[in-house]
Amino acid sequence: MQPFAAISLLFVVLVAAHGDHNDAGENAKLAGADYAIRHMASEHHIDSFDLESFFQLHDLNRDGIWDREEIEAIYGVHHVYSQKRSKDEIEHQKKADLVVDTVLKLMDKDGDGKVSPEEFEEAGFKGLPSFDEIGAEGHHYDVESEFFLHHEEQFHSTPETQTDASYNHPEDIEHFSHHETIERAEVERVAKFQGITVEEALLAHDEALQKPESAPRPKITRGAPKQDPSVKYKDIAKETENQSEWGTGEQGYKQPKSPVEKMRKNLPYKDRMQYKFRRNWGDF
Numbered sequence: 001m002q003p004f005a006a007i008s009l010l011f012v013v014l015v016a017a018h019g020d021h022n023d024a025g026e027n028a029k030l031a032g033a034d035y036a037i038r039h040m041a042s043e044h045h046i047d048s049f050d051l052e053s054f055f056q057l058h059d060l061n062r063d064g065i066w067d068r069e070e071i072e073a074i075y076g077v078h079h080v081y082s083q084k085r086s087k088d089e090i091e092h093q094k095k096a097d098l099v100v101d102t103v104l105k106l107m108d109k110d111g112d113g114k115v116s117p118e119e120f121e122e123a124g125f126k127g128l129p130s131f132d133e134i135g136a137e138g139h140h141y142d143v144e145s146e147f148f149l150h151h152e153e154q155f156h157s158t159p160e161t162q163t164d165a166s167y168n169h170p171e172d173i174e175h176f177s178h179h180e181t182i183e184r185a186e187v188e189r190v191a192k193f194q195g196i197t198v199e200e201a202l203l204a205h206d207e208a209l210q211k212p213e214s215a216p217r218p219k220i221t222r223g224a225p226k227q228d229p230s231v232k233y234k235d236i237a238k239e240t241e242n243q244s245e246w247g248t249g250e251q252g253y254k255q256p257k258s259p260v261e262k263m264r265k266n267l268p269y270k271d272r273m274q275y276k277f278r279r280n281w282g283d284f
Contacts, residue, residue: 038130054125243261
């Protein structure tokens, strides 16, 4: 394989929020940029990459080519946000076919229905056009993760913007409404199991939350006590200096395991993210 030309992207990583209150100034800095650049900034929080690393990152099954499913994944065609933009399953499949067929027409020179690294190198990032207008915006994560990445970080990242009154954006209302729907379904299951009405189950739940505990719970210690983080990670900065940039050196694209490996430069954002859910290396 011919070496890929490195492309340095010297811009501030911006995360575009969904909805009608996007920050025009921030979005303008990425307006006009290639889809791949905007995608890596908003979905992966990576601001410096080349053709090879982009190809490797989106070669989900590591077989050295992009098939139709992987091209769909690059654009998040089957993500819930994209599905909401489709009237029905038939229209959604037409959208998926449009995205893949367009990309293949631009890059698949041998007509095998796949994209090789050489074909991607020849086409460059221009071979990945934008399909934002039909809702294929490249989202990879579940709804909870997307809310955190594209809204919470941008609009609720300080104590002043985390008050109850601050959560009044359309995205906030939709997000918490979704949570209420999930909680309601859980209450209905409890009511059915206990043979009571939903209202009785809700009342019992509220009373349990308000009832003070009669006695403090015993403190239980399992295993060895945890080491203080300031001691455990005191040398991590020095150790990180010996780590090669993600995608280079002996470590290459190997899944990071230790805290030091997770500090490698340009490691995909999803492997740095600390949130209440766990992620797998292959979740895109």
